[in-house]
Amino acid sequence: MRLVWILLALLLPQVAVAQMAATLVADDVFVEGQDRLTAQGNIEVLYQGSRLTASRVIYDKPTDRLRIEGPILITGPDGEILTADQADMDPKLENGVLLGARLVLDQQLQLAANQIDRADGRYSQLYKTAVTSCQVCAGQKPLWEIRAEKVIHDAEAQQLYFSNATFRVKGVPILYLPYLRLPDPNNxxxxxxxLPRLQSSNRLGIGIEVPYYxxxxxxxxxxxxxxxxxxxxxxxxxxxxxxxxxxxxxxxxxxxxxxxxxxxxxxxxxxxxxxxxxxxxxxxxxxxxxxxxxxxxxxxxxxxxxxxxxxxxxxxxxxxxxxxxxxxxxxxxxDERNASLPPLVASAGLVHRFYPAMGGTLTATASADTLLRYGSATGQLGRDVTRTGGSLRYVRDWLSGTGVLVTGTGALTADVWQVNDSDQFDATIARAVPYAQVLLRYPLVRRNGRTRHVLEPVAALSWSRLLGGTPPNEDSTRPELDEGNLLALTHFPGQDAAEDGLRLALGLTWTRAGSEGVTSTLGFGRILRADADPQFTRTSGQDGDVSDWLVAGQIILPRGLTFDGRALLQDDGTTTLATARVFWNRPEVQLAGGYIWQQADAAGGRPGTVSEYSLDGTVQLTPAWDISFDTRYDIARDSPVRAGIGLGWRNECVAVSLSVSRRYATSTTLRPTTNYGLSVALQGFSANGVPRIAPTACRG
The missing domain is CATH 2.20.50 (Outer Surface Protein A; domain 2)
Structure with missing residues (x-):
């Protein structure tokens, strides 16, 4: 803003020729003698994003002062607004006095004062000041304000310093502070x-937290x-x-x-x-x-x-x-001990891809991992295991004249395990596993106007053979059939367990992309084995020589709504696993919900049935009100796990949030806990600020 005053000085005849960068509009401009210039009537000065309006400006050359008569309005390039009734300033606006002034920072924080003294173009000192970001209506007290004997605004440091300040709510003094420092909205x-927060808990009692940054x-x-x-x-x-x-x-x-x-x-x-x-x-x-x-x-x-x-x-x-x-x-x-988790796991690996001249991709892998348990126990609770190994995998694709995509894969893995503190396994175990697979895909596409349907049947014939010993299974104890591993060479997530024999994976996927913006996908899959693999548990979906049916689907709707689900179905229609999720992501609504059901399986580390749902989200009810919620319920035990709700209200100058949450979990170390929270934020001082909301109109 100070450059505006420099430009006013440029209105003098001796410098007007040298500088023509500013724009001055006024009803009348005249010179009195050789050292006095007066502009009056609808004055407007524009320069580099700054704008000054006033009714009369007088420049006196001998004193090098500007006398400005209001109403005065100065708008800076960063959005700051300064108003005054009259002012006596130097041409650079670095020093001077403004009477009946008001400073508005970032279009939200208002500082009204009887007088503002400007110094060095950086400091503004305000006397008898009222500060608020609330709508100020004639004859009414703002929701909150800070009254101070003196306020200093440091424009460079973007700080506000208050002396003898009183915080008031609807005009009623609530708190007196002899000294207070707050950031301005641009900081x-x-x-x-x-923001302080008041909390209440049946475990911790009533308390307050006051963060200091x-x-x-x-x-x-x-x-x-x-x-x-x-x-x-x-x-x-x-x-x-x-x-x-x-x-x-x-x-x-x-x-x-x-x-x-x-x-x-x-x-x-x-x-x-x-x-x-x-x-x-x-x-x-x-x-x-x-x-x-x-x-x-x-x-x-x-x-x-x-x-x-x-x-x-x-x-x-x-x-x-x-x-x-x-x-x-x-x-x-x-029910666990650190010593037997195992607590320490170290791993290292190297993967390198090659592209042979005959085509395809060759991938070489070398890896090692160590699991260390401490303590004097032996067996599963105390054994230490180190695995070192490598693998080679070659993959190549062919496309037939009829549109069938054929992928051939050959692989070989070789590993050595060193086992300590175990009476069930040999100290050294070696194993090699060759793999072979032929994968067929036949995508079929149909268009109906702007709607596209894709039907893709797939079949993967895989074979592998276990050569050598059987190591302890540390990393593949809970295998599960899903969309990601239906066509995989192995259906175990780790390297300690491997499949043996011939198997055929069959799948069918239908995808529809509609012109109305709806995308839907539905898939089915199953695995047929020459011989049942005893390593798979009943609820993995892969026990026996025929797996459960894998059914998975997803619907993506316009306006940010998504549904997806997956289930493992047996031939009689019963299920061992079912999951469903919903997501809704809109500016006014963020919602996530889920449900899971898993059958009990002691061999898979799940002694009881799992059946629970969860739901959490935030809804902007109006520009001023929002509600958030969070709940999780254990249906199998007919008991809630946690629940919470939060309510927020805000206007142009304050934001209030109230929350209640309850955790129902109980054990020898955990106790049911209820928490209450309350926070109040004043708009205009927070560095990150609360979201802005338009103020309501004043009523007469």
Whole structure:
């Protein structure tokens, strides 16, 4: 804005020739003597995005001052608005006085004062000031305002400094602060207090958390969140830093509470980082640890029942992938021990693709992994296993003259296992598995106007043979038939288990893409085996010589609505697995729901039937009101798992949210917990701000 005043000075005859960049419009412009210029009547000055309007401007050359008569309106290129009744300024607007002034920042925060003093083009000092972002109507008190004896606005630092400030609600004084500093609305990253939150829990009691954000530098910040309640004293910290080649984030908390779980300090640490190294390599780590099994649940941080920490180094190019990782697992379940998970898992692998002159793709793989359990136990609870192996796979496609796509695959895997602390397996076990597969696809396409139908029958004839010993199965204990592995060489997710014999996978997929924007897919599949494989459990869908029917479908509707489902059906119509999901993603609605049913299977690690649904979402009821909800219900046990609801209201100057949540889980370490939350945000000071809403019109 200060450049506008420079341009006003350029109206003088001796400089008008040199600079013609500004535009001045006025009813009358005249010169008095040799050193006084007056412009009056509907004055408008435009320059580089700034605009000044006034009724009269007088420039006095001997004093180098501008006297401006209002009503004065100055609009800056960044959206700031300054109004005044009259002003006495230097031509650069760096120093001067404005009377009866009002400053509007980011079109939302209003600062009205009897007088504004400008200094050095950076500071605006306001006296007897009222600050609010609420609609101000004649004869009515705003919903909230801050009255201060003095306010200093630092335009460069984008900060507001209050002296002798009183916070008022509908004109009633609520809080007095001798000194207060807040960011202005244009400040996207400012040190200071963030939104406080009032919480109530039947475990922790009534408490309040007050986050304090510290911008350490352009690439580092720290968030301190003290929480005080009748049963807990907690400090949560979050440190973030951005480097030239990556980022690091560490969140930790320490609590001294009266819950009786531990006599000492409780807490947790979560840390994650991602770095791009030389030659395309990437380093990633994700560390998770907690002082006890109940801490994360007691403080509502997460409901996970196992914590995983991993450090991984990977590199991916067009034809080569290599990776190495080290993982540590910590159980929060009452029926597990860390020593037998296993807690330590190390792995390394290399994948290289080649393109032989005869066509097709040859993929070579080398890998190794180690599972370490600590403790004195033997057998499954104490054994340590190391696997080292490699594989070769050759794949080639042919397209027949009738449109049938033929894919031939040949593969060979060879592995050696070293087993310690086990009385069930030999110390060294070697195994090789050759694979062969012929896959046929015959896509059929039909068009009806702008609607397209695609019908694709598929058949995959596969063969494999186990040569050698049988290792312990650590990574394939829960195989399950689905759309992703119906046509695969092996239906086990890991490398410890492998199939033996001849099998035929059959499938049929129908896809419709309609002109009305609806896309639907329906698929069926089944596996026929020469001999039943005893490694598959009853609920995997693959026990016996004939698998269950795999049925899967999806419907994508306009306006962001999606349904999908999958089921494993036996010949008599009974099912061992059924899942369904719905998603609705619109600006005014975000909804996600799901249902799962799984039959009990002790051999598959599932002693009881699983039957539950979950539903969560957010709905914008009106521009001012929104509601959110979250629920999960265990139908098999006829018991809720969790439930929560939140209600939010906002207008142009305030946002209020109220939430209630209940966790029903019970164990030796977890207790049912009910939490209440209340937060109030004032529009105009938050660095990120609450979403804006148009103010209501004033009523006469």
């Amino acid at each position: 996207t990253r400012a040190t200071g207090l963030l 510290i911008a350490l530098s352009d690439s580092r910040d720290l968030l301190l969140t003290p929480y005080l309640s009748s049963n807990s004293r907690t400090l949560t910290t979050r440190y973030r830093q951005a480097f030239r080649n990556g980022t690091v984030s560490v969140t930790a908390a320490g609590s001294n509470d009266d819950l009786g779980v531990s006599d000492g300090l409780r807490g947790y640490v979560f840390a994650e980082g991602d770095f791009a190294l030389a030659n395309g390599a990437k380093l990633r780590f994700d560390i998770q640890t907690a002082s006890d099994a109940a801490y994360l649940s007691d403080y509502g941080i997460t409901d996970v029942d196992r914590l995983s920490s991993i450090v991984a180094l990977t590199k991916v190019t067009e034809d080569v992938l290599w990776s190495t990782s080290l993982s540590y697992y910590q159980t929060l379940r009452t």
